[in-house]
Amino acid sequence: MKRYTAHIDTTLPIIAIDMGYSANNRSCGFAHSGALATRTLHFGECITATHELITQHGRHQLVLEAVLSTYHRADGNPDIRGDFEKGRGWYYGPGVATFAAALRFLQVLDQQLPKAISPIPLVEGFLSYKKTRTQHCDDARRLLEEFDTAERFQAREGSEALSDQVAGIPLIIRYNAP
Numbered sequence: 001m002k003r004y005t006a007h008i009d010t011t012l013p014i015i016a017i018d019m020g021y022s023a024n025n026r027s028c029g030f031a032h033s034g035a036l037a038t039r040t041l042h043f044g045e046c047i048t049a050t051h052e053l054i055t056q057h058g059r060h061q062l063v064l065e066a067v068l069s070t071y072h073r074a075d076g077n078p079d080i081r082g083d084f085e086k087g088r089g090w091y092y093g094p095g096v097a098t099f100a101a102a103l104r105f106l107q108v109l110d111q112q113l114p115k116a117i118s119p120i121p122l123v124e125g126f127l128s129y130k131k132t133r134t135q136h137c138d139d140a141r142r143l144l145e146e147f148d149t150a151e152r153f154q155a156r157e158g159s160e161a162l163s164d165q166v167a168g169i170p171l172i173i174r175y176n177a178p
Contacts, residue, residue: 018140055113066098123172153173
């Protein structure tokens with residue numbers, strides 16, 4: 001059985017992470033259904049906080065503001081996964097950093113969690129096109145609080161999950177229209 005699944009389970013609490021990837025800065029916003037407060041954490045601290053919450057309280061719906069799938073044309077070159085990401089493609093700019101961060105995050109979390117805790121539902125939060133700069137913890141709160149009302153998109157046919165540990169292509173939820 002694969003650790004992660006694209007199948008959403010609305011009965012589960014949510015962990016929402018604004019994914020960052022920095023050696024020295026607190027670049028990850030962290031929020032979850034069981035707490036009012038959000039936190040801004042270092043990348044490694046975010047993995048630890050997620051691990052502890054899932055280990056102590058069981059499976060959660062995991063919403064990562066990070067690229068969780070890819071699309072490549074027949075010629076092998078990367079391309080957008082749908083009109084929803086025009087101008088903010090997954091394969092350039094900030095998308096590449098979140099892709100690398102998510103890949104590492106899910107790999108380490110998989111290694112740390114007991115095998116019995118699976119599958120963990122995975123959703124891509126697409127929080128782009130912001131009018132002003134925001135704090136990581138505020139973005140994580142939005143991922144959590146607006147989960148039910150944000151626009152939903154499926155990646156175009158032929159897209160692939162970022163890892164072999166993900167069953168299916170995670171739903172993409174866009175929080176800001178362009």
